[in-house]
Amino acid sequence: MRAFLETFAALVLGILIGAAIMALWGRDPWTSYAALFQGAWGNTRALMSTVSRSLPLVLTGLTFAVGVRAGLFNIGAQGQMLLGAVVALSTGLLSLPMGLHLLVALVLAGLAGIIWALPVALLKLFRGVSEVISTIMLNWVAHWLTLFLVVRKLSDPMRGERTFQVPTTMRFPVIQGELTWSLVASLGLALFFYWFLWHHAKGFEIRAAGLNPKAAKASGIPVSRAILLALLLGGLSAAWAGAIQVLGRFPYAITSDLANLGNLGFDGIAVALIGRNHPLGVLAGAFFFGTLATGAARMGLRGIPIDMIQIVQGVIVVSMAVPEAFRLIRLRRKREEK
């Protein structure tokens, strides 16, 4: 409850600072905010778009959140997300029957994410390499590898600016508007993470390892295994974020500048911080992020340049992420003092 109030206060503060920025540049902040929410929630179609936009963010948010629960600072979601997307897309080169094709794509993408997370875990457990360093480096390897595949191997010969489109046998069926059944993949994994962390012994091990690794070790909890599990689960989740972006959202392809995958991985960090690194909080954080993104254009119609919109939204996001970020820093300090 306290956490909720804190986040809410941070939201109000962020909105006020954002309003001050807009007012300073002679724009009316309240009609602008009204436009933002109208653009995101104004009708069924808008709401579907917003939810659809949020779904991959749930998954990258989970990656960071489960890492934090294990005492990690895992920022590898970006690279794992890119690989998941490109592997899922490449599965489109096979021809398989409807449904099965989608399943195979998800399995392969998930495997790619797990394989990409494995070196992070091994380096940490056997060589003591900080996961921060190894994930940053692997993110770049994944970025250039994905870019190479997208531009050189998978591009649509008639359309230089993107890859071929995923065959219909591999797409998530549409629920309504932009929303597809990738909803189940995303929400399902979030619920699974919740159940696993709070209602399963191995999940308890992860949380215990994160709270106090020494105490956990002393009471016989295999901390190494918990860390390994948290990283691999995170890899799976992030890769699925990329996969559902390609298999479950228009234009069912990857653009040549990777812009339709954007910063889904890094945004997941902010989503997790807003959601207090709790799987259910992550759902709310992702929905909030989707709201900001989907409502931005309508805000633009109010005469606010895109750069200012991004500044205002950045202020709100940072402000909301601050309480949890501080908590993590305090936690780390306490751990180091011991």
Added chain:
Amino acid sequence: MRKLLLAVLVVLLAFGGFAQKKICLYFDQTGPGDLSFNDMALIGAQRAAQEFGLELVYTTASSPMEFLSDLSMLAESGEYLIIIGVGFLLSDALPEAARLHPEQKFGFVDGPNFGLPNMIGLLFREQEGGALAGVVAALTAIAYGDPAVGAVAGMEIPPVWRYEAGYRFGAHWAVDWYKKHTGKDADIKVLVTYVGRFDDPAGGKVAAEALIRAGARNILGIAGATHLGVFDAAEEAGRAAGLTYGPPFGYGADAAQEYIKPGFILGSARKRVDVAVYEAVKWALSGEPGFNLVLGLAQEGTGFSTYEDLVTFVDLAVKAGYPLAGTPEEVISKIMAARQNVPYFVWQGLGEFMGLLRAGAITLPEADTAEQIAKVREMYP
């Protein structure tokens, strides 16, 4: 009495509805402020709004993930006479939105109309501007003894391919023309670097520096904001060699961009995005079914920047608060001085090429697909 009131009400509603109709521009990225492509679209829309008594609004995508939801949001409001998508990257989302909203009219700058009755495709013969720049670049390179000319391109998409194809053709035509007229030998290679993005001036600068090292001191920019880095690189290399005028020369695209680095930008391949947007609004008012409008040299839709263009864009830059390197008069005279500095035969060649092109005596290569551009690259290395 009641009937009269009702009639008045109906008329009011009808007029109210009509007066509310607006033009909406939707930018695929960066938005206005690029002093080029996007700003030109805005200028065209402003002119149309003024002439036809319409209101103008615009907004920019925060990322490609929002294309479809943004366009749906605009279309379902019913407020807009026409929604004009500015930028090739809307190639998937715009036709999809037009299919979902058949009652809404759309315009597509840089893309075709996909055979949709409610959409006008606004295309350009980019080859023409590219070829004119290629002729000037190659003749200037020959005049200063360079082995090559260069281009820094954005993404591999048809509008950029068409520029590249024209540029290659123009450069090779210029070499042949020079040989025929002087009897001397010349050989110019065309080096083209794709940066992969339209919003990366730093990347454009690195690419241009590499081209200059390879001996290509005449470089066409066909990469939006990315090729602003080309101008930086040209000016820096020139200043380092103690010059006040190029070569090295950059060449602008779409707008007349010479004022950005006066003395080090010799010319620009023009593309009148403003004309296209204006025509799109006119079409929306006409009630005719959608078609593809192709603007070329004949309609003054493409070309090589003229004195009038320079004045127009310096004026625009001043209005936008762009920090000019001197008074507008100084800037323009410096640009013209740079042109007068290069040997006269460069302009002779340009004039002859333009004449032949207008007369239809020259056929420029097509480059709408990856196969076509591959062939052009092979034919005009």
